[in-house]
Amino acid sequence: MLYLDLKVVFTVVALLIATAIIACKVIVETKRDLHPIALGEQANVGPTRKENETAIYRNFTVPPGFPLTTGMGLSMGYRLRNGNFGDIWSSIMSLSNENYVEIDNQKHSLGELNAIAKHLCHTLMPENETGRLGISSSVYKYPGFALTIAGFMGSLRGLVPVILHSVPRSKQNLDALAIESWDTFHQMNGSHEWYKMVIVCNSTKGQRPNAQLNNVVTWEELISELEEDQQFEYAPPKDNSHDSKVIFLSSSPYGFYSSFTHMALVSSIAAYIKSFPMDNELSGKDHLSIVVEEKTDSYDPTQIMPKLLATLLHGGSASILSPPSGQQLDQCMNKSTTLLQIAQNSPLLDSLLDQSWNLPQRLKLAWASNLLSEGVFTSSALAWPSLKNLRCVYLADQVKDVKSVITMHFTTINSDHAPKKSRSTETLNRMRALLGSRVVVELYSPYVVLGPIASTNFFDYRVFPSQVDSKLTKYGPICTSLEAKLVKAENSPQYLVTDRQGMLCIRGFTIGRPVEEHRQKTAFEIVEKFDGGEGWMPMVGVFCLWGKDGCLYEFK
């Protein structure tokens, strides 16, 4: 009798285990966001390669022979055109309703921003005049941000906004200059006389000088008595000449300038919009939060523009946050945030990941991490209910050697050089689980490329062996407005093109043009060895590897 009972119990337990295994397998197989085969084929690889080069890689959505993402594809009669900032801003204004831009916890309607930008544009550049506006005040503050929008607007009529890294110490070709405060003014030591107009953006900081200053105006004086304006009319010229105009110049900490055209901005916006998978597209419900921390605010400020404008273009809102130290992510963020852009090495993320959780949360975290590694997304381990709207986090990461890319000078890899700090694929899944959102890692080359070069697929939650994470940083396929290849670099023979390794070269529409003639010449000389030039931009000192999955991996 006892034997029979044991047999029944054993059979029932075995059946239960078998059912659980089969059920789990079926559930995991059917609930995956992306099939492993799709994850293993994320790029279009050219059928051939040249000696000492890898094949050309493109995003999977842009097959060879098809054009890269070049713009918005607007209709002009029977033709298509790429568009420019005028098209973008007029669409933003026509859609503007309740949406806003929030900077330092203060909401500004788009009507207000539009009125200020139009007024600044006319003040800085009266009819039929051209000029250059230097913006050295922070783009992450409202005056700097509004001045940048005004500069973009004015660039259609001949104004050239120059986003400065610091106040110029020598006389530059600038007609007007926006500075942070009166303190900055005093540090200028009389150089304000070089400009027709100097705008003091924060007049509450520092002491206003007693002397009469004819060419100095404060931000408050400049925008006083302005009323909201929802109208922005833009009629493109028939020859599309606006699309190729310079929209801004960007100065790097190394003293070099890059110029970007309207096409670069529009292509970057279009590539971002296209990066969303089906049923997850950008919409008016989206709210983009951009976190700028003290540790990371030296990043290229213009990089926030493509995502911000794309969100506004869909009727969404945006926030630029500068949280004080000691705050947690959920405390500083707007509760309606659905998209978050934050630096990869953000201390806010460190505090989230290092936090010790109670037992139920740890169990939920283990469950969610396990499911994610199988390719199934779950938000069951969400750490803070206030972040329940969050659907995607963009981790902005820079190339390992920003200086070499900008200066185009690289000698050899120094063995003492500290490896790049990046988060492992397992940590990224932990982040996905705790934030209950997708995490996309983006590779930026500040001051050289507008928008990311490569970014992780929305649905890619793979965890790689620790050897991979210790040697490489995983990004993803190349963005749709660029194509790329790796080439053999003479000073780094350890990277073998036969193993799909080498120095990164990119070609496409979001790349800035070096302003200095000697940098242009150096770029031509470097790429002439490969392919006779053909429009390639060398990313000097950026050594990468193409995975068999078509993703870009940078050596640490």
Place this chain on the structure above:
Amino acid sequence: MSFVKNLLFGGVKTSEDPTGVSGDAKDSQQTENKEPIVEGQFYPRTLYKFNGHDDEKIFLAIKGKVFDCTQGRQFYGPSGPYSNFAGHDASRGLATNSFELDTLKHWNQPMDDLSDLQKADLEALNGWLEHFEKKYPCIGVLVPEPGVNV
């Protein structure tokens, strides 16, 4: 099974290494076939194997230029109407609009210099060349092999 094991004992599924740096990457025959061809010089002998039979890829030459026509397998691949051209110099066949084998040279014969073609044939050939340049990637040049074709 790994899902249940990870659930019970902790841990996560580790995906296959796509980079090869861990030494675990499996280089299957299929992966090797996908490796891009190095652009450069082809001899009739080295071009021959890219006929869709001996190698999955399909290359053919027109006026000394080698094109990768793998994407046009339905035309140039086995059983396709132009399958004779695959792995060969197809210049004479295209110029004279003939798919016969006698328009092609074997890999061990001297290369066709096309000197006896009429003006109309040469014009037709240039038209084909233009078409191929637009449609297929040019991956190298066809030159005679010393001791074999010259």
